[in-house]
Amino acid sequence: MPQFLDTSDPGFETAFAALLTAKREDAPDVDDAVAGIIADVRARGDAAVIELTAKFDRLDLTPETLAFSQDEIDAACARVSPEDRAALELASARIRAYHDRQMPADASWTDDSGATLGWRWSPVGAAGLYVPGGLASYPSSVLMNAIPAQVAGVPRLVVCAPTPDGVANPLVLLAARLSGVDTVYRIGGAQAIAALAYGTETIAPVDKITGPGNAYVAAAKRRVFGRVGIDMIAGPSEILVIADADNDPDWIAVDLLSQAEHDESAQSILITDDATFGQAVAKAVEARLKTLERRAIAGPSWRDFGAVITVRDLAEAAVLSDRIAPEHLELCVADPEALSARITHAGAIFLGAWTPEAIGDYIGGPNHVLPTARSARFSSGLSVMDFVKRTTLARMTPGALRAVGPSAERLARSESLEAHALSVRARLDRLNEAAE
Amino acid sequence: MPQFLDTSDPGFETAFAALLTAKREDAPDVDDAVAGIIADVRARGDAAVIELTAKFDRLDLTPETLAFSQDEIDAACARVSPEDRAALELASARIRAYHDRQMPADASWTDDSGATLGWRWSPVGAAGLYVPGGLASYPSSVLMNAIPAQVAGVPRLVVCAPTPDGVANPLVLLAARLSGVDTVYRIGGAQAIAALAYGTETIAPVDKITGPGNAYVAAAKRRVFGRVGIDMIAGPSEILVIADADNDPDWIAVDLLSQAEHDESAQSILITDDATFGQAVAKAVEARLKTLERRAIAGPSWRDFGAVITVRDLAEAAVLSDRIAPEHLELCVADPEALSARITHAGAIFLGAWTPEAIGDYIGGPNHVLPTARSARFSSGLSVMDFVKRTTLARMTPGALRAVGPSAERLARSESLEAHALSVRARLDRLNEAAE
Structure with a gap:
């Protein structure tokens, strides 16, 4: 069972503080291994990348086959069903429309002293997008990483997507094509990050690396930070739903499960001003868990890290929400805009019960790469801003x-x-x- | 002598590539020591900070004296000469006026589907600014770090400024007061970064840490990145001057020396389309070095890492400049705007011979915290954007x-x-x- 907390209980503050600081992820310490891999790729280039890919992904490559050929991508795209293609195209168009509005403006003015001051923005020279392989190979993540870079005007855009045992996801390749990616390399892990940061004989180095990955990828990104720009070190996903009693418990239950199914370390929290409603949602979660395809992941996530918090009123919910600083925040209340105005720290807010968080993962328009682990206190989701930089000007x-x-x-x-x-x-x- | 390169020489490409990749800084590997300090501060809080300050700064503090009192700050500010105060106030006003224009705008719109989309910006909850002690205690850096945070609306702004042997710089305290800093702690090193990131009994944790520092500070910032936001890991300073023959060689010489005097690892490069002018500048540098107060620093910097590059024309200069991606770029040419338009990667551009880089360090208005070590390829100088974050909205x-x-x-x-x-x-x- 998830935790049930109530702000009226005397022990609430202690329990809530424990919930905030609970260590959900026991990332293995792979830093030494990653340092070795990076040094190897820097020293031996393609040969190191090829050996490591054979070892970790059981895939034999040559310098010529590190990247998918255009023919291979054509063939993969042709295998995508018309329905899947249409869905991906709609998502791509909506994400592009949203990010088009993010392009920052140049400025120039002359001040009282006669000095001309200003700044201008320009895209990074090249960006590398990491797309995890295996089960977590998400075409939606390709769109969410590549489209902001494309909108920023990045001249060269490459993807690294490992293909364990050579198995590629055609939707990933179609998503890359829809979002202007020039080259897709079938490599992954720390060796891919090292190749993107330092280059090899075949792979030109990039200036910025974005995208999620496992502990090896995260450690490698932290190590190459400074040599190249990186987006963020992402942790397990989280959702906070603030819901009043005027909601269908089942809707809230599936919303909570839509984060829980990502990862056993994911966290789903409900805050409600009605304890009975909170119980009803917890019951609905259990009912859904009986048949959910990914119940082996969502169940442990919900039971180990889930929580139902009863508050006195929505003002209290807003205060707790800012302490959580959630990655995703759903406001299923009568006046979501009013509640939203009381909240400062959240990666993305979904307003009203007709806006399930999953809409934001795929097709709403805003980016789904968002700050986790309370980092919404100081950082933002991925955007066009991640792929441009500013030059200040003075005369x-x-x-x-x-x-x-x-x-x-x-x-x-x-x-x-x-x-x-x-x-x-x-x-x-x-x-x-x-x-x- | 600095290196003299000429793009017409057959060996140019090799020599230029070596110049680009030359390792200028042999940062000691202090990562293990820093990990220990951070763990100690997390475990023991104030007691650890106080012990480490006694050890490294030879200064005995108590929880009550970790921060300067308002009386101490009042007394220090009263010791600042009226002329210094006026200069600091003019700088503060000009920096604020520039950064006021950087505040990003919220957005909200309804699309064809009927969905309401947008985003809004909010300040980070608290920011901690690190101000190095000793020789490198720069009041201008306090303004450059604190004013963007203040403009962003950060509700709590603290400074950590070590005071070895208890010696404080009154101008630093006045700069802190002029830029809305709430509290100044007289602590430094990795222990200050750990206290800002994790908090102690006396020091409340912050959400974002900015400011330069030595190898310990840099390593600590890299380690706490993710727990809090950081600005960047800064390297030694650099200037590139592109100048035609229609300049006073002595002006260009002092401009080159104004970076060289920062640090023996700093780098000053001149690119000119006139080899004779390049020789004249080098001669002027040597003349100035005879009497320069900091010649013991500027001399080695110029001789070890300085360069004079002769190009066929200014178009070639622009191409080389983008490969260097300089932190500071002076364009002392007849039409600096036209040349500027050909350049993509630079932290700050100073247009025309009447704009020495030092103006940008103090009083021009743009920020002087800028990307070093070729990171202008993918990152920007410090700005209001470093102290705000975006929440996306969808309904x-x-x-x-x-x-x-x-x-x-x-x-x-x-x-x-x-x-x-x-x-x-x-x-x-x-x-x-x-x-x-």
Whole structure:
């Protein structure tokens, strides 16, 4: 059974604090192994990547077959059913429409001193998207990673998608094609991250790496951070549903299970202002678990990490929600906008009972790569912003330099940085000579 | 002597590639020591911070004196000369005016399906700014880190500034006061980063940590990344000046030295289309080095890592600049805007010979915390964006769900995520019942 908490109970604060800090993931310490793999790929390039792929994915590659050929992708795309293709195309169009609005604007202005200031945005030169293999090979993740990069105008976009035993997911390849990916490499793990960061004879290095992965991929991303940009180190998925009694318990139950089925470490929490409704939802979850295909995953997740929290009112729910800082937040209440306005920390908010979180995973438009493990306190979901960077611009005139230069010179001297001061002084002296 | 390269030489490509990849910094491997310090602060809180401060900074603190009192800050601010105060206030006002324009806008719209989509921005809950102690205690860095956070609306803003032997810089305390900092702790090193990330009995944890620091601080930031947000792992400073022959060689020389004086590992590069002018600048650098206060730092930096590159024309200069992806780029040419338009990767561009880079360090308005070590390929300088995060919003209507829900259901099934599909199907079934 999940935990049942009630804010009216004297032990609530202790229990809630424990829920917040519970360690859900026992990630193996693979850092040394990953360091070795990265060093190997840096030293031996393609040969190392090929050996490691044979070892981990039981797949023999050559430099020529590291990437899928266009013919192979054509053939895979042709195997996708028209219905699946249409669904993927609709998702792709809606995700693109949402992200199109995220492109930030350049700026330029002249201030009182006469200085012209501003900034401009430009795309990263190349991006590499990691797509996990096996069961967790999700075409939707290809769209969610690649489309923001494409909208940003990234000139070169590659995917690394391991294909254990050579088995590829045609929908992944179609999703890559729909979102402007140039090349799909059939490699994975730390060796793929190393190849993307440092390059090999065959694989050109990229500037930014995004996408989820296992402990090896996460450790490798942390290690290459700085050499390249990375998106985030993602943890297990989470959902918080705030629901009043005026909901169908079964709808809320399947919503909770839609996170629980991802991973035994996933966490699904219901906050309600009606304890009886909370019990009804828990009962509905048990009923659904009897037949759910992924009950072997969703069951342990719900029982080990799930929680039903009864609050006095929705204001209290908002306060608890900000302490949780959930990745996904569903507001199944009469006035979701009003409740949403009270909440500061959440990756994505789904407003009203007609907006199940799964809509956001596939087709709503917003990105489904979202901050986990309370990191919505300080970070955002994936967006176009992850694939652009800003160059600041400044142009002084002689008049502007005369106005502000002496203060810069003084501050430089106060920091004992004489050459900084001299670089301003040399110009001010010229202006003074000219004025004489 | 610095390196002299010429793109017309047959060996140029090899020499330039070596310049790009030269390892300038031999950061000691302090990762194990830092892991120990972080574990100690997590386990013992204040007691560990106080012991480590006594050990490393030779300063005895108590929980009550970890932070400067308001009286101490008042007294320090009163010791600042009116001229220094005026310079700091002008800098503060100009930096604030620039960053005020960076606040991103919320968005909300209704699409063809009837779905309401959008996002909103909110500040991180608390930010901790690290200000290195000793020689590198820069009040300008306090402004550059704290003002973007203040503009973002961060409700709690703290500074950690070590004071070895108890010596504090009054300008640092005044800069903190001018930029809305709530509390200044006189602690530093990995112990300060650990205290900011995990909190102690006295120091409340923050959500985001920014600011430069030594190898211990950098390693600690990398380790706590994920628990909190961090800005970047900064390396030694760099400047690239592109200058034609129509410049005063001495101006360019002091500009190059203004980076070289930061650090023996700093790098200053001149690209010019006139070899004779390049020689004149090198001569001017040597002349300035004879008397420069920090010649013991600037000299080795220039001789070990400096370079003068002669190019055929400015178009070639732009191509090389993008390969360097400089932190600071000065364009001292007749039409700097035209040259700037050809360049994609740079942290900050200074347009025209009247805009020495030092203006940007102090008073221009743009931020001086900028991507180093070629990371301008994929990252931006510090900005308001580092202190806000985005929550995406979606609200479906029954009609919108009817339009796009079946595709979401299909995609969920294709990914074997049945509960995702059921959460959409449960609602679609209700709509179908209602329609019958």
